[in-house]
Amino acid sequence: MNDQFWKRKSLAEMSSDEWESLCDGCALCCMHKVEDDETGEVFYTDVACRLLDLKSCRCSDYANRTREVTECLSLSLDEPEAFQWLPATCAYRRLSEGRGLAAWHPLISGDPESVHVAGISMRDSAVSENETLEWSVLRKLGETSD
Numbered sequence: 001m002n003d004q005f006w007k008r009k010s011l012a013e014m015s016s017d018e019w020e021s022l023c024d025g026c027a028l029c030c031m032h033k034v035e036d037d038e039t040g041e042v043f044y045t046d047v048a049c050r051l052l053d054l055k056s057c058r059c060s061d062y063a064n065r066t067r068e069v070t071e072c073l074s075l076s077l078d079e080p081e082a083f084q085w086l087p088a089t090c091a092y093r094r095l096s097e098g099r100g101l102a103a104w105h106p107l108i109s110g111d112p113e114s115v116h117v118a119g120i121s122m123r124d125s126a127v128s129e130n131e132t133l134e135w136s137v138l139r140k141l142g143e144t145s146d
């Protein structure tokens, strides 16, 4: 993409299309999380929300997601506390913390597959909550791999 709008605009200045295009499709925010009772640390599991399409790593009912799944994160600058639940790799969190986009981000690479090829996304790693009662810890919230 020639117009690197994320470099010249703040999150608040972006159009809705620009805002939506920041999502790299990793699906990490669609994983269930667990909190360590003693330390308060939060970890992602590999169990996905029932609405996640595991093949595409996209929500199967995006328009109605917050009505269908009450704990679904609806990101808004009016509710900045939601950003703390995002993985450190997430473009919204990165930009809100003054970091740029990663090299594997589709807006940088020009290839929507790059987030999957780089091993950032949950494609081929997640199981649906519809299909399992078992889960394993994936990574600690806030850990970054780039």
Ligand code: SF4
Pocket (backbone or CB within 6 Å): 022, 023, 024, 025, 026, 027, 028, 029, 030, 086, 087, 090, 091, 092
């Ligand atoms: S963690 Fe961020 S980039 Fe990944 S799916 Fe969620 S909103 Fe999109």
Ligand code: SF4
Pocket (backbone or CB within 6 Å): 029, 030, 031, 049, 050, 051, 052, 053, 058, 059, 060, 061, 062, 065, 066, 068, 069, 072, 073
């Ligand atoms: S409702 Fe959709 S966007 Fe929200 S957590 Fe579930 S799959 Fe993700």
